[in-house]
Amino acid sequence: MSKLEDVGEFGLINIIRQKIENSHLKNQLPMGFELLLGVGDDAAIWKPSKADYQVHTTDTLVEGIHFSRDTFAWQDVGWKLAAANLSDIAAMGADPVSALITLGLATDLDVSMVDELYDGILECFSEYPTQIIGGDIVKSDQVFITMSILGQSNTFPLRRNAAQVGDVVAVTGNLGSSAAGLAILRSQDKDIFQELVDVHLRPIPQITMGRLLLNSGIKCAIDISDGLLADLSKVGYESGVEIHIHAGCVPVSKRILETNWPDYMELVLSGGEDYQLAFTGEEELVRALLKNSAGAIIGEVKKGKPGHLKVLSEIGTEMHFDKTGWDHLSTQK
Amino acid sequence: MSKLEDVGEFGLINIIRQKIENSHLKNQLPMGFELLLGVGDDAAIWKPSKADYQVHTTDTLVEGIHFSRDTFAWQDVGWKLAAANLSDIAAMGADPVSALITLGLATDLDVSMVDELYDGILECFSEYPTQIIGGDIVKSDQVFITMSILGQSNTFPLRRNAAQVGDVVAVTGNLGSSAAGLAILRSQDKDIFQELVDVHLRPIPQITMGRLLLNSGIKCAIDISDGLLADLSKVGYESGVEIHIHAGCVPVSKRILETNWPDYMELVLSGGEDYQLAFTGEEELVRALLKNSAGAIIGEVKKGKPGHLKVLSEIGTEMHFDKTGWDHLSTQK
Numbered sequence: 001m002s003k004l005e006d007v008g009e010f011g012l013i014n015i016i017r018q019k020i021e022n023s024h025l026k027n028q029l030p031m032g033f034e035l036l037l038g039v040g041d042d043a044a045i046w047k048p049s050k051a052d053y054q055v056h057t058t059d060t061l062v063e064g065i066h067f068s069r070d071t072f073a074w075q076d077v078g079w080k081l082a083a084a085n086l087s088d089i090a091a092m093g094a095d096p097v098s099a100l101i102t103l104g105l106a107t108d109l110d111v112s113m114v115d116e117l118y119d120g121i122l123e124c125f126s127e128y129p130t131q132i133i134g135g136d137i138v139k140s141d142q143v144f145i146t147m148s149i150l151g152q153s154n155t156f157p158l159r160r161n162a163a164q165v166g167d168v169v170a171v172t173g174n175l176g177s178s179a180a181g182l183a184i185l186r187s188q189d190k191d192i193f194q195e196l197v198d199v200h201l202r203p204i205p206q207i208t209m210g211r212l213l214l215n216s217g218i219k220c221a222i223d224i225s226d227g228l229l230a231d232l233s234k235v236g237y238e239s240g241v242e243i244h245i246h247a248g249c250v251p252v253s254k255r256i257l258e259t260n261w262p263d264y265m266e267l268v269l270s271g272g273e274d275y276q277l278a279f280t281g282e283e284e285l286v287r288a289l290l291k292n293s294a295g296a297i298i299g300e301v302k303k304g305k306p307g308h309l310k311v312l313s314e315i316g317t318e319m320h321f322d323k324t325g326w327d328h329l330s331t332q333k
Numbered sequence: 334m335s336k337l338e339d340v341g342e343f344g345l346i347n348i349i350r351q352k353i354e355n356s357h358l359k360n361q362l363p364m365g366f367e368l369l370l371g372v373g374d375d376a377a378i379w380k381p382s383k384a385d386y387q388v389h390t391t392d393t394l395v396e397g398i399h400f401s402r403d404t405f406a407w408q409d410v411g412w413k414l415a416a417a418n419l420s421d422i423a424a425m426g427a428d429p430v431s432a433l434i435t436l437g438l439a440t441d442l443d444v445s446m447v448d449e450l451y452d453g454i455l456e457c458f459s460e461y462p463t464q465i466i467g468g469d470i471v472k473s474d475q476v477f478i479t480m481s482i483l484g485q486s487n488t489f490p491l492r493r494n495a496a497q498v499g500d501v502v503a504v505t506g507n508l509g510s511s512a513a514g515l516a517i518l519r520s521q522d523k524d525i526f527q528e529l530v531d532v533h534l535r536p537i538p539q540i541t542m543g544r545l546l547l548n549s550g551i552k553c554a555i556d557i558s559d560g561l562l563a564d565l566s567k568v569g570y571e572s573g574v575e576i577h578i579h580a581g582c583v584p585v586s587k588r589i590l591e592t593n594w595p596d597y598m599e600l601v602l603s604g605g606e607d608y609q610l611a612f613t614g615e616e617e618l619v620r621a622l623l624k625n626s627a628g629a630i631i632g633e634v635k636k637g638k639p640g641h642l643k644v645l646s647e648i649g650t651e652m653h654f655d656k657t658g659w660d661h662l663s664t665q666k
Contacts, residue, residue: 010567036386037492040571042424042556043390045490048381053369056466057376058433058481062473091375100391102479133389140395142475146435148391150483157378159370223375234343238373 004114005107009137012114013040019118020132027126030097032152035131044133049097051152057088058148071185074113076201077145078120084225085149086128086205087275091223093158093214094151096130096207101147104140117145128207155214158279162220163239167280169299170290172209174199174253175228176264179271196255203275209293213279216289221279227272229321232299233307235278242304245269248314249298269311270321337447338440342470345447346373352451353465360459363430365485368464377466382430384485390421391481404518407446409534410478411453417558418482419461419538420608424556426491426547427484429463429540434480437473450478461540488547491612495553496572500613502632503623505542507532507586508561509597512604529588536608542626546612549622554612560605562654565632566640568611575637578602581647582631602644603654 004012017039029035037045061067061081072080082099089096101121103114125132130149163169181200184193213221220239224231228250236243247265256264279286280301290296302310311319337345350372362368370378394400394414405413415432422429434454436447458465463482496502514533517526546554553572557564561583569576580598589597612619613634623629635643644652 036489041492041494042421043388043427043484043490045386045388045425045492048384048387048485051381053378054381055376055378056431056433056483058435058467058469058479060435060437060469060471060479062437062471064474065472088375092378094376098389100389100481102391102393104393104395104477134391136391136393136479138393138395138477139398140475140477141397142473144437144471144473144477146391146393146469146479148433148481150389151376152381156369157376159374159378161374 002111003107004105004109004111007111012111012137015111016114016118019115019122023122023126028129030129030131031095033097033131035133038133039135046098046133049152051154053153053157055089055092055094055151055153055157056148057085058146059084059088060144060146063143072201074116075120078117079124079202081145081147082121082124083203083205083275085147086124086130086207087223087225089149089151090206090210091158091221091277092151092153093155093210093221094153095211096128097150097152098131098133099147099149101132101135101145103135103137104144105137106141106143107139128205153214158210158214158218158221160220160222160235161238163235163241163280163301165241165301165303167301168283168286168297169232169243169245169278169280169301170286170297171224171228171251171276171278171295172206173274173276173294174251175274175276176256176268176271177253178203178273179267180256180261193255196253199274203273205275206277210277213289217285218279218281220281221277223275224278225273225275227270228278229269229309229311232278233309236309237307240306242302242308242310243299244302244310244312245299246312247319249296251294251296266321335444336440337438337442337444340444345444345470348444349447349451352448352455356455356459361462363462363464364428366430366464368466371466372468379431379466382485384487386486386490388422388425388427388484388486388490389481390418391479392417392421393477393479396476405534407449408453411450412457412535414478414480415454415457416536416538416608418480419457419463419540420556420558422482422484423539423543424491424554424610425484425486426488426543426554427486428544429461430483430485431464431466432480432482434465434468434478436468436470437477438470439474439476440472461538486547491543491547491551491554493553493555493568494571496568496574496613496634498574498634498636500634501616501619501630502565502576502578502611502613502634503619503630504557504561504584504609504611504628505539506607506609506627507584508607508609509589509601509604510586511536511606512600513589513594526588529586532607536606538608539610543610546622550618551612551614553614554610556608557611558606558608560603561611562602562642562644565611566642569642570640573639575635575641575643576632577635577643577645578632579645580652582629584627584629599654
């Protein structure tokens with residue numbers, strides 16, 4: 001197949017534009033979104049939403065840091081980038097609307113790579129209606145893909161600075177699966193543990209759950225993709241509270257428990273990339289929201305040093321960890 | 334000074350947040366923009382604009398491709414990134430509102446680098462009021478910085494698909510200065526030609542001119558940062574017209590003309606990165622708009638093969654070029 005340098009930027013933009021237009025025909029557009037001019041001009045144009053609030057977020061995947069071509073198909077990279085961005089929208093309780101995508105590409109890549117990448121993005125955006133309205137293409141030896149998503153909401157969105165002393169702390173689903181999936185991808189036995197691998201390659205953004213939380217009166221939530229401890233520490237810091245976590249209450253995939261995974265608690269507490277949400281609220285409300293879900297109450301919000309976490313083991317002793325999550329600039333990980 | 338890996342992502346976000354908050358106190362905020370939650374959550378939150386149209390664009394600078402540390406201070410990188418994004422907003426005739434910034438950073442960089450980069454961005458955003466509302470920080474061996482800017486307008490924005498047969502084609506200022514400035518930076522004599530170097534390092538986004546064009550009834554404009562010929566070809570292609578250009582009419586800096594610059598016409602027609610606008614419209618209106626400006630009428634919109642350009646020399650003969658501008662994926666340049 002052709003190399004990117006053969007089709008050039010203009011040719012590639014036309015391929016992408018065609019792909020996006022074809023997907024419109026099949027897919028539902030985001031609610032109330034009136035696009036007037038999409039991919040191909042200096043900027044996209046649309047009519048502003050009638051929603052009361054807009055939200056805006058961005059997330060990036062860099063080859064060699066966030067993914068490797070050995071373990072990811074380009075479709076998976078596309079899905080994961082879309083899901084990572086949608087997860088931030090979900091953490092606000094908002095609805096996604098539109099996306100810009102920047103491709104940093106080496107010129108000797110095959111055009112098929114862009115095709116496959118967009119297949120993955122469009123697959124995710126067809127499940128969680130989001131309209132690609134533009135982007136940018138630049139040359140880069142190290143491949144990176146950046147997405148920014150606009151979202152909207154009629155209620156003041158969920159935020160991380162709204163945890164109240166007395167709230168319980170909950171998560172929306174199993175943690176540690178993505179980190180376990182990555183470890184499996186790097187070793188063997190992929191078939192047996194496909195469901196863990198899938199969480200790493202094709203995480204599910206909690207758009208529906210985020211919307212439910214916001215509509216039910218929850219105020220405080222966060223995307224815990226950097227790891228439970230690191231992200232709950234941010235909630236505590238921004239809300240001016242301390243958080244106590246019962247490690248034994250954190251929901252974990254049966255697959256991990258059944259296999260006597262070594263040090264699995266580290267994956268669960270600090271692995272990250274599960275793209276579940278953590279949230280806080282009154283116990284009764286939280287319990288009702290978690291009914292029939294894989295989520296669970298895992299701790300409480302306490303008075304204390306802002307951002308400080310106390311992690312208690314199943315027998316009530318305090319646990320200590322070196323790594324508290326994925327710091328994107330630390331060299332420890 | 335500290336390395337990025339020492340302060341970590343969370344520390345760096347706090348440094349950036351503080352810098353942005355300090356700049357708010359000094360600087361004017363964008364018209365009618367009500368930010369409710371800025372840097373530091375999963376997404377920023379604001380009240381949607383009452384403007385009739387929103388626009389959204391993104392642009393990226395990659396080290397080794399778009400800038401080198403030998404020739405750019407980090408402040409210049411910051412300014413140029415902001416100006417490049419604002420130039421896309423200017424090409425729509427819109428007002429900038431808010432920006433997200435993604436930093437792809439090597440961990441062994443000094444924290445001062447981020448400080449200086451933001452100084453340059455904030456300097457540009459204080460001249461052209463734009464609010465930084467969030468972003469992302471990722472590890473990357475090759476440094477890159479991506480920005481996306483939201484803008485707004487009460488009139489349907491300028492676009493590249495609206496050139497009409499019979500229109501004249503104009504540009505808003507001198508072309509070739511940036512490419513000449515880069516050539517100077519790579520050689521010597523910087524002092525003598527500082528004004529050309531400045532166009533390369535600190536281009537001026539044509540926000541004011543873009544707004545004037547839109548308010549005066551112009552429909553068709555484009556940011557010609559990829560080079561005049563490449564970008565006018567896009568106007569022709571999207572509008573379904575042919576464009577004739579009189580090379581001798583393109584405005585050029587006296588500095589270039591005085592020094593008998595070798596092959597200067599190539600810099601002028603294909604150099605790019607001047608961040609001027611090209612636009613089309615009725616001759617009388619265009620002539621009035623260009624009064625007392627460095628801009629000039631340089632050609633006409635004709636019936637013909639969509640995207641085809643005819644470049645005429647000062648004596649009326651047709652000129653031919655190999656390179657028609659900056660293709661971000663081509664290896665020719």
